[in-house]
Amino acid sequence: xxxxxxxxxxxxxxxxxxxxxxxxxxxxxxxxxxxxxxxxxxxxxxxxxxxxxxxxxxxxxxxxxxxxxxxxxxxxxxxxxxxxxxxxxxxxxxxxxxxxxxx
Numbered sequence: 001x002x003x004x005x006x007x008x009x010x011x012x013x014x015x016x017x018x019x020x021x022x023x024x025x026x027x028x029x030x031x032x033x034x035x036x037x038x039x040x041x042x043x044x045x046x047x048x049x050x051x052x053x054x055x056x057x058x059x060x061x062x063x064x065x066x067x068x069x070x071x072x073x074x075x076x077x078x079x080x081x082x083x084x085x086x087x088x089x090x091x092x093x094x095x096x097x098x099x100x101x102x103x
Contacts, residue, residue, distance in 0.1 A: 034074055058100050059088045 003024065010020040025033075062084055068076035080103055087099035 059084055062100075062103065063088070 006022060010022055013020045064070045064072050066075045066077075067073055067081045067084060068078065069081075083099055083103040087096050087103060090096040090099060
């Protein structure tokens with residue numbers, strides 16, 4: 001997000017009584033820290049990632065947010081990846097739903 005957008009959001013929070021403190025970080029530094037967060041020794045604080053609201057396919061958001069290679073992921077669990085990728089490849093809706101629930 002641009003600094004102007006972030007400042008506008010912060011001002012909205014301030015207007016309703018939520019104190020904010022903006023801390024800028026260059027994209028390369030942020031991305032390096034985010035990728036390092038997948039390692040167990042990282043102290044990087046994960047941020048919430050919600051994917052696309054109302055997405056008809058829960059595997060898209062889960063894959064993007066919680067797989068080892070996900071574009072917005074700060075989490076890595078090969079067992080989760082295995083179950084999620086199996087769900088993505090499953091055509092049977094009932095079996096697919098069960099895989100998604102158990103992942």
